[in-house]
Amino acid sequence: MRLVPKKSDVRVPRLVGLMAVDAREAAGAQGLSLHAPDRPDLHLTVVDYVVRQYPQPGAQVPRESMVYVWFDFGEGEGGGGIREPRVPGPPRGGLRRELAEPGEPSEGGPPYCATLSSP
Numbered sequence: 001m002r003l004v005p006k007k008s009d010v011r012v013p014r015l016v017g018l019m020a021v022d023a024r025e026a027a028g029a030q031g032l033s034l035h036a037p038d039r040p041d042l043h044l045t046v047v048d049y050v051v052r053q054y055p056q057p058g059a060q061v062p063r064e065s066m067v068y069v070w071f072d073f074g075e076g077e078g079g080g081g082i083r084e085p086r087v088p089g090p091p092r093g094g095l096r097r098e099l100a101e102p103g104e105p106s107e108g109g110p111p112y113c114a115t116l117s118s119p
Contacts, residue, residue, distance in 0.1 A: 014057035015069055020045040023069060031063040038072050045071065 010030045015023040020042065027034050036042040052070040055061060 008063055009060045010063050010065075012053075012055050012057055012059045012061055012067055015050045015053045015067065016057070018050050020048050020050070020071065023050050027067055032061070032065055032067050034069055035066050036069050036071060038070050 010032065012032065013026045013030055015026060015034075018026065020036075020039075024034055024042075034042060036045070039045050039048075048071040050069045050071060054068045061067075
């Protein structure tokens with residue numbers, strides 16, 4: 001009868017934020033393999049960044065386990081949105097008026113006019 005050695009447990013590394021090539025290397029160094037449900041061509045993926053992983057970093061799993069990674073946010077998960085200036089800009093007044101530079105006239109008042117408020 002042949003004895004099969006027990007697979008030792010390893011900790012799952014943090015893969016979120018890594019490029020695909022680095023995530024494969026980090027997982028492989030722990031004896032883990034990667035699977036990407038949203039990328040059937042994971043072995044060809046190089047510069048896309050991991051945005052989610054399962055199991056979570058630090059989890060104890062048997063060596064040779066599968067770690068699932070995603071490179072795209074799912075529907076409703078965000079991802080930062082559009083990073084362009086908002087048009088039109090915020091309304092005039094408010095903090096902009098209160099933070100006017102010294103010597104600049106405030107809207108609707110004479111120069112050097114300070115507006116005070118109390119709670």
